[in-house]
Amino acid sequence: MRVSALILPVYPWREGRHVWREAEDLGFHAAYTYDHLSWRTFRDGPWFGAVPTLTAAAGVTARLRLGTMVTSPNFRHPVTLAKDVMTLDDVSDGRVTVGIGAGGIGFDASVLGQAPWSTAERTERFEEFVPLLDRLLTDGDTTHHGKHYSAYEARMLPGCVQRPRAPLAIAATGPRGLALAARHGQAWITTGPARKGDETDPELLPGIIAGQLDGLGRACAAEGRDPAELSHILLTGFTREQPLASVQAFVDFAGRYAELGIDEIVVHRPVPGTCFDPGQGVYEKLPAAVAAAFGG
Template sequence: MRLSTVILPVYRWNEGGEVWRRAEELGFHTAYTYDHLSWRVPFRDTPWFGAVPTLTAAATATEGLRLGTMVTSPNFRHPVTLAKELMTLDDISDGRITLGIGAGTNGFDAAVLGQQEWTAGERADRFAEFLSLLDALLTGDSTTSEGRFYSAHEARNIPGCVQRPRIPFTVAGNGPRGMALAARYGESWVTTGNPKGYAEAVAAQRPDPGPASIRAQLEKLDAACAAAGRDPQQLRRTFLLGFAPEEPWQSLDAFVDFAGTYGELGIDEIVLHWPVPDTRFAADQTVFERIATEGLKQLG
């Protein structure tokens, strides 16, 4: 199992650089950051910096730590410009970039460019086309494509990614269409939990509502892989914490128990938010760092 972290882009770089370097010192596999232009309360009206420049700076401040978005969406991105930025990031980092990507949601960035917020169906349609074109752009020297939502005309991406055939995608998607896209394009799939499944498990008085809800998701993901003709074992499974009912970062023992349970279910990577005081991601920094350095070791 891998242990990674999300560092919110809330720090001026004279402070943020130290946070990213500390993440590497602690041994995290990957440090991600959110790719939003602004985010929800209490971050909406506080400092919030751009994901790509932040990752560029982090790439020059670290040596072996993998870096990535968690997650990028079509809300304010276009595949052509994003592909160029990702190719460049992969070069600057010497092949350490992972792209977390999803369909996006309403609110936050959904109308920032002046567009009407898309329906869930529109977001799914756009995401499918976005991901397909981005895959083509990152694997080819020149791409021409005419789509319903996104097009490219002789878009050049030379010399291409350091990682071949392209940087890895971690695809977010809990519905059938999102899981199908993860099975087709993803090196990994990411979930924040299954609120509906958790509620159903609680209603059924199951003793392990959290694991039961994730187990149901993973079964659907396996089915999506089978439908795509892909071995489910080829698709890694990532659990981003902070939105499910569990709070295993409260103690080292709680984390070890949590990681052991979800590892047995098939989760390959757990992602913890770097502590941010006075927010939902508040945590004791000493405990957090012990989890980073000792947590997985105790699983044997």
């Protein structure tokens, strides 16, 4: 079991440099940030860009893996995203994971002036976006003419430090998204129920995630892959569970999900006065507690 941090991009870099270095010093496996242009209740406060933040974080850390949690087609294009990822992988000396999802109907969905896409269109775009991003990051020269995205002689040289490319972590709960994870992913991400903020009884949540893992297994079987080839990541903070109530509560929580096959749990670094306030005094102790309970 690994424990990783989700660091919101709300810190001016004079503060942020210490926050990201702290995550490495504490022993977190990875630190991710949200790739949004603005987000929820943080919309009217400081909110910095994901790629510049991760690039700066790469410069003040040496071992910590870094990544987006998650980027989406809402305002990204595969060609420019691939160039950013290749560059970030170089700057970080091969420590980048690209978390990617289909996107939603929040602020990012209309910030460029377009009407939010329907669920069907988001899924269709996602199914074109991920394979093209895979090709761009793997090949040095890509031409593609698709329904939603095109690339013409897109050069990605010298390519990623990680070979054949930086790993993709696919956020998905439905069968089409799970198929993408099975086909292109090195990791799979879930937040639990498909609807964020779901009021599902916490006792039912492990069963829901077990069902998603079963779906991922079937998708992998269809692709001729072993599901164990993918890391299984649980991003916390969107259900009624309280894993940060205490260190022991987190260890118990991690144990329940480890039994299902989850091997990485991501927790938000607490931000006082926000919905991510809980966990102060616990967050800092989690890497050591997980290492003691699960080894490593």
